[in-house]
Amino acid sequence: MSDPRSTSPAVRVVVAVLLIAPFVVYLAVPSYARVEPRLAGFPFFYWWQLLWVILTAVFIGVAYRLSRRARPARPADEEDD
Amino acid sequence: MDDVNGVELTVFLIFFAAVTVMGFLAARWRRGQTIMHLDEWGLGGRRFGTFTTWFLLGGDLYTAYTFIAVPAAVFASGAMGFWALPYAxxxxPIVFLIGPRLWSVSHVHGYVTTADFVRGRFGSRTLGLAVAVTGILAMMPYIALQLVGIQAVLTVMGVKGSGLARDLPLLIAFALLAAYTFTSGLRAPALIAFVKDTLIYLVIIVAVIYIPTKLGGWGHIFDSAQSSLAKPNPATGRPSGALVTGDMTHWAYGTLALGSALALFIYPHTVTGALASGRRDVIKRNAALLPAYSLLLGLLALLGYMALARPDVAAAVRAAKNPQLAVPTLFDHVFPGWFAGVAFAAIGVGALVPAAIMSIAASNLFTRNVYTAFFRPGATAAEETRVSQFVSLLVKIGALVFVLAFDKTLSINLQLLGGIWIVQTFPSLGLGLYTRWFHRWALLAGWAVAMVYGTVTAYEQHSPTQKHFAQSTADIPFLGHPGYIALTAFVINMIVVMVLTVIFRAAGVPDGTDETRPGDYTADADEPGVTDLPELVTD
Known part of the structure; x- marks a missing residue:
């Protein structure tokens, strides 16, 4: 995704799916607009959406790794702080 | 609550004073050759790594909006107010897609603002001007929201009165903010962001662990909130909300989330924070790390339900007719005085940091894309910085006008109003990072039509208590469901842009020259052509 010159089509499709999935999940509002099943007192509406925040982060992290691995190796990033 | 709470106010003032000193000292922190250069003052020298960028962007994104406006919306309308979570x-994913490309092209061409990019990409100063004006306009209600947040905290601490006495503490706080932004530029908020986030994390963790145990657990909080929301609202005679969205609010919920998500990363202040990072990868990594803040945002939103679950808090907030007071009043009633003071300091500092970044971003836009582009093409770097410093003051005054002129009962509408405007620059900016197919005049026409539609529609929204700008949702044409005006306007915008692009191309209307090349969008630091501080050399 980050560099079309060096990313294989298969990787690009996977990255696209990972990045689109959160939109599909969150915009299908009626699919999660219910109270049951509850989890630790939280109605489904709330724990489902909170859970997907974590999954969204994981998906983006995987997309980042995939798009990096597909690039030519470069020296490890130097952090300046 | 009628008297000033001494303990709370003292703790609050100590933190505020400490932060102010830090703000002035920030000018010395990781300083480049000279602060009198727009890159130095306005982008902090463009040298921040993952860690600093995470704090800086977090400081942008999680503001008084998070602590005051979102819980207030949940307090007032239940599940409908929770749309901020899917938004966050x-x-x-949008940041991940557009952030790195914007970073690369900006660092190759020395763009400081979004409007710089649009001008270079589409070869049109006028389109750049449209993007700049939209950015400046959209920042003002967002800064105003921060002022409302500070005011809510001060009110609950008992600092209130009538006329000038009521507004005085607010004016002092913003005078301080203005002064240290003036002297330290972006370094001030970046440094203070560390303090702010530490305070905020502390307060949130204590709040979401301690308060539920005091209130009988999460299950009880949701149940009490539900019965409280189900009671008819005296003003409308209908229930004020429910625990889940209903048939008529699904569309509003989804469109508010999507419209705000499109807006988030094209706001001038988030772009400023992102461009200040040292490498392209820093932004990608942050796209995966920043949702940690979103999780907190979700838990903070639920403070609105905790306020509903405490009958005394709910009654006090309703008596004051100001849902913004929900979280401060909850803290005031539940926490010991000293910790309530810490929590209020977190909210206050959490409003100041983004307000500083926002006013810097808006003034960069003015200097680069209005002043230098149209009035003083030969302005020196020192002159640019000087103009930016003064404009950042003017922007804050503009924000004050929004505070005074707009209804504050649901301050989240201030942010949503800014969103209606800024989303209309997404075709030139967000899509422009991927495609050059659009014609520059088609983009300008689409922007103009959508700006007028969005502003007029928002203006027409009324409620029993307010004649104009009462809400940010309106019926979506041909659909019959209410939706976020920003997204409807965006669809109209795109239709105009696409139709006119086809017409202009067929008619051979001259298009501008694109000064960027495909490789510019993927360049990283340490590659040829990518410079850290392109203008310092000529200084």
Missing amino acids: AIAY
């Missing part, structure tokens, strides 16, 4: 999640 789906914004990050």
Whole structure:
């Protein structure tokens, strides 16, 4: 995704799916607009959406790794702080 | 609550004073050759790594909006107010897609603002001007929201009165903010962001662990909130909300989330924070790390339900007719005085940091894309910085006008109003990073039509208590469901842009020259052509 010159089509499709999935999940509002099943007192509406925040982060992290691995190796990033 | 709470106010003032000193000292922190250069003052020298960028962007994104406006919306309308959570999640795939490309092209061409990029990409100063004006306009209600947040905290601490006495503490706080932004530029908020986030994390963790145990657990909080929301609202005679969205609010919920997500990363202040990072990868990594803040945002939103679950808090907030007071009043009633003071300091500092970044971003836009582009093409770097410093003051005054002129009962509408405007620059900016197919005049026409539609529609929204700008949703044409005006306007915008692009191309209307090349969008630091501080050399 980050560099079309060096990313294989298969990787690009996977990255696209990972990045689109959160939109599909969150915009299908009626699919999660219910109270049951509850989890630790939280109605489904709330724990489902909170859970997907974590999954969204994981998906983006995987997309980042995939798009990096597909690039030519470069020296490890130097952090300046 | 009628008297000033001494303990709370003392703790609050100590933190505020400490932060102010830090703000002035920040000018010395990791300083480049000279602060009198727009890159130095306005982008902090463009040298921040993952860690600093995470704090800086977090400081941008999680503001008084998070602590005051979102819980207030949940307090007032239940599940409908929770749309901020999906917004804060789906914004990050968008950041991941457009952030790195914007970083690369900006660092190759020395763009400091979004409007710089649009001008260079589409070869049109006028389109750049449209983007700049929209950015400046959209920042003002967002800064105003921060002022409302500070005011809510001060009110609950008992600092209130009538006329000038009521507004005085607010004016002092913003005078301080203005002064240290003036002297330290972006370094001030970046440094203070560390303090702010530490305070905020502390307060949130204590709040979401301690308060539920005091209130009988999460299950009880949701149940009490539900019965409280189900009671008819005296003003409308209908229930004020429910625990889940209903048939008529699904569309509003989804469109508010999506529209705000499109807006998030094209706001001038988030772009400023992102461009200040040292490498392209820093932004990608942050797109995966920043949702940690979103999780907190979701838990903070639920403080609105905790306020509903405490009958005394709910009654006090309703008596004051100001849902913004929900979280401060909850803290005031539940926490010991000293910790309530810490929590209020977190909210206050949490409003100041983004307000500083926002006013810097808006003034960069003015200097680069209005002043230098149209009035003083030969302005020196020192002159640019000087103009930016003064404009950042003017922007804050503009924000004050929004505070005074707009209804504050649901301050989240201030942010949503800014969103209606800024989303209309997404075709030139967000899509422009991927395609050059659009014609420059088609983009300008689409922007103009959508700006007028969005502003007029928002203006027409009324409620029993307010004649104009009462809400940010309106019926979506041909659909019959209410939706976020920003997204409807965006669809109209895109239709105009696409139709006119086809017509202009067929008619051979001259298009501008694109000064960027495909490789510019993927360049990283340490590659040829990518410079850290392109203008310092000529200084």
